[in-house]
Amino acid sequence: MSTQHPAGARAELIAAASGHSWGGPFPQLADPGSAHDAAVLILFGVLDRTPAPVADAAVARDLDVLLQRRAPSLSSHPGQVSFPGGRSEPSDADAVATALREAEEETGLDPAGVEILATLPEIPLAASNHLVTPVLAWWRSPSRVVAVDHAETVEVFRVPVAQLLDPEIRFTSTLHRMGRTFRGPAFDVDGTIVWGFTAMVLDALFTAAGWTVPWDESVERPIEL
Numbered sequence: 001m002s003t004q005h006p007a008g009a010r011a012e013l014i015a016a017a018s019g020h021s022w023g024g025p026f027p028q029l030a031d032p033g034s035a036h037d038a039a040v041l042i043l044f045g046v047l048d049r050t051p052a053p054v055a056d057a058a059v060a061r062d063l064d065v066l067l068q069r070r071a072p073s074l075s076s077h078p079g080q081v082s083f084p085g086g087r088s089e090p091s092d093a094d095a096v097a098t099a100l101r102e103a104e105e106e107t108g109l110d111p112a113g114v115e116i117l118a119t120l121p122e123i124p125l126a127a128s129n130h131l132v133t134p135v136l137a138w139w140r141s142p143s144r145v146v147a148v149d150h151a152e153t154v155e156v157f158r159v160p161v162a163q164l165l166d167p168e169i170r171f172t173s174t175l176h177r178m179g180r181t182f183r184g185p186a187f188d189v190d191g192t193i194v195w196g197f198t199a200m201v202l203d204a205l206f207t208a209a210g211w212t213v214p215w216d217e218s219v220e221r222p223i224e225l
Helices: 006-017 095-107 161-165 196-209
Strands: 036-046 063-070 085-087 114-119 123-125 130-139 153-160 170-177 180-189 192-194 220-222
Touching (some): 006 114, 085 130, 095 153, 161 180, 161 196
Antiparallel strands (some): 170 180
16 A cells, blocks of 8 residues: 655645646537536545555545535436535636635635645536536645535535545446436445546546556446436
């Protein structure tokens, strides 16, 4: 297992963000001119408690990323695991302001403890007609997080990155819709499935940072909506 210090992971994230371009299979927008601007906060940090060892971990086992589960009643991406974030508002100065505001509203985190590492190129999110700007950040001073509004978010959790990199929990998700089959990377985190946009972003970031551990992409599992 790697003995890398989390500070090394921070440096690798900054390096990965430099000149980063999304090469993943993100479905394109039908009408980009009508898309809404949005931003998500991809927040890495160090867990308060060190989890159990993970075999062949590519990063320090106490490195984590903040995720949440959306309420099943939402009209957009109901019940899915996502990064904190949402649609931009006129009062937001930029994508960073959007990501931090939404993250504070959804998880209660203190933005003062968050260090912004980079603003990454925007990604089309065709399912809800958004252009999403990922904001890569580091939790310099972690604060308590909870699901603030259960009408929007039902759970907030910090997932060890080493667990996400474990080949045993990775698979290719398949979604059949309108006569087509969509495939993408996915993670089974103790029964919680991370797939779709969030999984594709994590997969691309892990690859860019040089953290990805080879996994069997031929293992497919259907996503039930």
